[in-house]
Amino acid sequence: MTDHKVPVTVLGGGSFGTTLANLLASNSVPTTLWLRNEEQASEMREQRENTRYLPGIKLDPQLTVTTDMASALSAAELVFLAIPSGAFRSVLQQIGPGLAGKGLISTTKGIEQPGFLMMSQIVEQEVPEARVAVLSGPNLAREMAAGALTATVVASDDEALSAQVQDVLGCQSLRVYASQDRYGVELGGALKNVYAIISGMAAAMGVGENTKSMLITRALAEMTRFAVHMGANPLTFLGLAGVGDLIVTCTSPMSRNYQVGHALGKGLTLEESIARLGQVAEGVNTLKVLRQKSLEEGVYMPLVAGLHAIIFEQQPLADVIGRLMSAEQKHDVEFSAFMASTPLTKEQK
Ligand SMILES: NC(=O)C1=CN([C@@H]2O[C@H](COP(=O)(O)OP(=O)(O)OC[C@H]3O[C@@H](n4cnc5c(N)ncnc54)[C@H](O)[C@@H]3O)[C@@H](O)[C@H]2O)C=CC1
Numbered sequence: 312m313t314d315h316k317v318p319v320t321v322l323g324g325g326s327f328g329t330t331l332a333n334l335l336a337s338n339s340v341p342t343t344l345w346l347r348n349e350e351q352a353s354e355m356r357e358q359r360e361n362t363r364y365l366p367g368i369k370l371d372p373q374l375t376v377t378t379d380m381a382s383a384l385s386a387a388e389l390v391f392l393a394i395p396s397g398a399f400r401s402v403l404q405q406i407g408p409g410l411a412g413k414g415l416i417s418t419t420k421g422i423e424q425p426g427f428l429m430m431s432q433i434v435e436q437e438v439p440e441a442r443v444a445v446l447s448g449p450n451l452a453r454e455m456a457a458g459a460l461t462a463t464v465v466a467s468d469d470e471a472l473s474a475q476v477q478d479v480l481g482c483q484s485l486r487v488y489a490s491q492d493r494y495g496v497e498l499g500g501a502l503k504n505v506y507a508i509i510s511g512m513a514a515a516m517g518v519g520e521n522t523k524s525m526l527i528t529r530a531l532a533e534m535t536r537f538a539v540h541m542g543a544n545p546l547t548f549l550g551l552a553g554v555g556d557l558i559v560t561c562t563s564p565m566s567r568n569y570q571v572g573h574a575l576g577k578g579l580t581l582e583e584s585i586a587r588l589g590q591v592a593e594g595v596n597t598l599k600v601l602r603q604k605s606l607e608e609g610v611y612m613p614l615v616a617g618l619h620a621i622i623f624e625q626q627p628l629a630d631v632i633g634r635l636m637s638a639e640q641k642h643d644v645e646f647s648a649f650m651a652s653t654p655l656t657k658e659q660k
């Protein structure tokens with residue numbers, strides 16, 4: 312780590328943007344958090360707390376909180392984007408050339424439709440001169456904000472940018488690993504939200520521990536099958552941004568996607584489940600987008616099809632479970648052919 316830290320701005324004053332900004336500021340990185348709501352911003356400046364999205368966590372005295380985008384961006388060398396996927400492109404479009412040349416790191420775990428675009432692909436379209444990376448891993452905001460130990464992945468083909476992100480974010484509570492599979496890392500973060508909804512629903516129904524384990528493992532098989540079809544490296548899904556994030560989101564009641572699934576499993580409607588949450592659960596939109604894409608691409612995704620049938624096609628849960636359990640029994644692990652065709656590098660040996 313270097314002593315001199317580059318100035319960083321975080322866009323988005325929700326739970327994750329606030330968590331990241333606070334962590335950066337505690338790492339002695341000159342940090343500005345931009346959010347759109349002035350009332351919330353002035354409350355955060357005065358009370359040193361984000362009572363709406365991160366209650367109970369004290370903000371670092373050095374963290375600057377502003378709603379003025381121009382001043383937030385003028386000095387920043389790195390910009391972390393923590394805006395929900397539904398608003399991601401419009402926020403970039405509002406900023407325009409103010410982002411050119413900066414290192415832009417998306418932390419948003421969603422997919423844009425039409426186009427089936429990852430957030431970093433939107434960044435490339437809207438800010439062609441930017442340096443692009445994504446950050447993803449088992450990173451529940453509330454736990455990170457409280458200093459619980461975890462790790463994450465920065466993925467980019469720009470190795471210097473990955474090193475900068477490791478430098479500003481890495482600390483005693485967070486390890487930052489690098490990857491060059493940006494697409495796979497980003498896909499992992501988006502896809503696991505769908506399976507977290509299923510896991511929350513299963514927990515609400517009181518299923519056994521074997522069932523929970525089967526669900527997570529088959530979810531990993533299904534998301535990896537899809538990702539490989541789309542061009543990602545299956546090995547990425549054995550890492551923190553794959554199985555790591557899948558486990559935490561499918562097992563923790565802190566996950567908002569899990570909470571939506573749990574509410575659905577208790578009999579609430581989708582609208583009621585989302586309204587009760589009051590925060591973003593990206594998996595609901597990702598489910599729609601993914602179901603359509605898997606049909607277009609002809610990728611077998613029985614869990615996605617089953618959840619879609621329950622939520623959006625009003626099919627009875629018992630019928631869906633019956634179909635899942637009586638489907639053809641295929642392979643456990645599918646990627647032996649890929650592994651055989653990919654010899655180990657010198658470093659891996
Ligand atoms: N909360 C978490 O534990 C983690 C969240 N993420 C991802 O971070 C992204 C952001 O999520 P959270 O911060 O958790 O959401 P949140 O629900 O806690 O907050 C959303 C924030 O986005 C703001 N926002 C919405 N539309 C906006 C717009 N048009 N312009 C400016 N701001 C806007 C809201 O005002 C709010 O401050 C999501 O894609 C999520 O998947 C990633 C890792 C962990």
Ligand SMILES: O=C(CO)COP(=O)(O)O
Pocket residue numbers: 420448449450451452504507556559560565566567568569591592593
């Ligand atoms: O991505 C997350 C943890 O890594 C947060 O998941 P939720 O959006 O379901 O809370």
